[in-house]
Amino acid sequence: MEFDSKAINRLKSLGRHFPQVKKEEESKPIRVTVTGAAGQIGWVLCFMIAQGRMFGPYQKVILQLMELPAAEQVLQGLVMELKDCAFPLVADIKPTTKIEEAFDQSDVAILVGAKPRGPGMERKDLLNENAKIFKAQGEAIDKYSKKTIKVLVVGNPANTNALIASHYAPSVPKKNFTALTRLDQNRAISQLSDKLKTPVDDIHNIIIWGNHSLTQYPDVNHGQVSVGGKKTSIREAVKDDKYLNETFIPKVAKRGAEIISVMKKSSAASAANAACDHMHDWWVGTKQGEYASMGIISDGNKYGVAAGLIYSFPCECKNGEWKVVEGLAVDEFSKKKLQETEKELLEERKMALDI
Ligand SMILES: NC(=O)c1ccc[n+]([C@@H]2O[C@H](COP(=O)([O-])OP(=O)(O)OC[C@H]3O[C@@H](n4cnc5c(N)ncnc54)[C@H](O)[C@@H]3O)[C@@H](O)[C@H]2O)c1
Numbered sequence: 119m120e121f122d123s124k125a126i127n128r129l130k131s132l133g134r135h136f137p138q139v140k141k142e143e144e145s146k147p148i149r150v151t152v153t154g155a156a157g158q159i160g161w162v163l164c165f166m167i168a169q170g171r172m173f174g175p176y177q178k179v180i181l182q183l184m185e186l187p188a189a190e191q192v193l194q195g196l197v198m199e200l201k202d203c204a205f206p207l208v209a210d211i212k213p214t215t216k217i218e219e220a221f222d223q224s225d226v227a228i229l230v231g232a233k234p235r236g237p238g239m240e241r242k243d244l245l246n247e248n249a250k251i252f253k254a255q256g257e258a259i260d261k262y263s264k265k266t267i268k269v270l271v272v273g274n275p276a277n278t279n280a281l282i283a284s285h286y287a288p289s290v291p292k293k294n295f296t297a298l299t300r301l302d303q304n305r306a307i308s309q310l311s312d313k314l315k316t317p318v319d320d321i322h323n324i325i326i327w328g329n330h331s332l333t334q335y336p337d338v339n340h341g342q343v344s345v346g347g348k349k350t351s352i353r354e355a356v357k358d359d360k361y362l363n364e365t366f367i368p369k370v371a372k373r374g375a376e377i378i379s380v381m382k383k384s385s386a387a388s389a390a391n392a393a394c395d396h397m398h399d400w401w402v403g404t405k406q407g408e409y410a411s412m413g414i415i416s417d418g419n420k421y422g423v424a425a426g427l428i429y430s431f432p433c434e435c436k437n438g439e440w441k442v443v444e445g446l447a448v449d450e451f452s453k454k455k456l457q458e459t460e461k462e463l464l465e466e467r468k469m470a471l472d473i
């Protein structure tokens with residue numbers, strides 16, 4: 119068995135874990151679709167994938183990059199730049215404006231292409247315009263992609279768009295459709311790291327429940343911080359419940375809007391980074407004992423959440439499959455929060471059905 123420890127160490131130094139894998143096992147390229155590739159998130163994301171940030175240091179990729187005809191020239195420029203990087207992991211690049219080519223035999227699809235919100239909007243205000251994109255892409259996945267495809271929806275409102283795509287791809291298991299809430303988890307960790315003056319990788323198991331929206335619930339009750347090799351609960355370490363309940367939660371939930379008000383456009387690099395984290399953990403596996411927040415299909419048997427919603431739960435991943443972490447205690451405050459975000463997702467589902 120041959121390992122390339124240099125490649126693994128390089129990626130480990132970026133704070134990611136990559137189990138040692140046999141080189142030959144990962145030598146066959148996988149087909150990765152990125153929609154909206156020439157947009158602000160898509161652009162950054164393509165370089166991250168090409169560098170191995172999503173699938174690890176050996177996994178070769180065929181990038182199937184989709185754009186609207188209006189962005190075809192920018193897409194052409196993106197391909198030129200990707201080529202000029204001479205990335206060893208990129209086996210081929212297929213730019214296209216045709217949906218059947220974009221989703222042809224895809225192993226993975228990152229659905230970014232959608233309209234972003236502007237100042238003063240909520241993400242669900244985008245449903246009217248974006249729902250049709252995810253209907254068409256769900257149908258294309260059903261028709262052209264592998265049945266084992268792993269789908270990550272980034273375009274907002276991400277949870278409900280994932281539900282729409284899945285609905286229109288009945289031949290693909292519902293567990294294969296997920297939505298991005300990892301950006302919220304990363305934001306939460308970063309806030310706590312600032313508060314505790316602790317490195318981010320000393321903070322563990324912060325959970326995002328529910329919708330990628332204002333009603334999301336960033337939950338610290340199962341989180342810990344490692345200090346000198348000893349794990350302490352976040353509440354004990356912060357010693358300020360008022361801050362945790364009244365400042366931290368809205369700070370995380372409103373971070374997207376805060377970025378928009380400062381930059382006049384929505385987050386891009388941090389969203390691409392979170393998409394890599396999400397798919398990386400799903401593909402490679404979560405670290406032992408670490409939770410990853412993922413918007414996944416609710417089966418109606420976990421934490422009282424209605425069946426059939428794409429709801430963010432704490433997950434552990436192994437062998438390419440996610441599993442909801444079960445048995446976590448939910449106090450009255452948390453229960454209310456879980457229900458509030460569930461209610462919004464039920465409303466969004468109704469809006470989507472009406473559309
Ligand atoms: N879930 C999250 O955490 C998260 C974070 C940030 C942004 N977002 C969302 O991601 C989406 C993209 O954001 P952005 O900043 O990259 O926007 P952007 O406008 O910069 O890029 C979107 C790109 O998608 C393309 N596009 C639109 N419809 C398409 C279609 N049907 N097929 C293929 N391409 C299509 C556009 O031509 C454009 O290039 C938005 O909906 C935004 O709200 C989600």
Ligand SMILES: O=C(O)C[C@H](O)C(=O)O
Binds near residue numbers: 241274378
């Ligand atoms: O806030 C937005 O509209 C973009 C994205 O969902 C974010 O959280 O940054």
